[in-house]
Amino acid sequence: MPWWFWILLWIALVALSLLLHLTLGYRLFRKFMATVHELGDAGQRFGNLPQPQETSDVERAGNTPAPGPAIFASPEQMRHDYVTAKAFRQEVRRRKRVERKAGRGQPQSLHDIEFS
Incomplete structure (x- = not known):
């Protein structure tokens, strides 16, 4: 095989490898942006929930003991x-x-x- 064929072969392999990596990087970026968008939507949805009152079982039963010495x-x-x-x-x-x-x-x- 002539020497220029090896150069063309390596250029083609590097170009295909670069194309593959760019495609995978683009897909990864798109999935990451979709995840960030979903997290933002979830933050908007769950950010306005009313806060539950923090009461214990004893306080809910209505028999709260007074603090003692x-x-x-x-x-x-x-x-x-x-x-x-x-x-x-x-x-x-x-x-x-x-x-x-x-x-x-x-x-x-x-x-x-x-x-x-």
């Missing part, structure tokens, strides 16, 4: 208060879970059913 109370009293509040929160969550499952028509768990 934790520094000066005895450890036994603080442990009792902690265990009592924890049991109250668990009971509130259990009641909500039972109501939610009853509303959906789902079977209740055995440990959620009150035995009276």
Whole structure:
């Protein structure tokens, strides 16, 4: 083969490689711009949502305990208060879970059913 054929072959290979890279780069740029546009639309859609009130289960139940003198109370009293509040929160969550499952028509768990 003549020497000029190799030069033409390499020029063609480099040109095709450059064309391929430019095509892939253009497609990547288009996809990136579409993603940015979608993110902007999502920001507009979800930017005006009302902020939910941050209330705990205890506050929703209407039984908010008054802050106590934790520094000066005895450890036994603080442990009792902690265990009592924890049991109250668990009971509130259990009641909500039972109501939610009853509303959906789902079977209740055995440990959620009150035995009276």
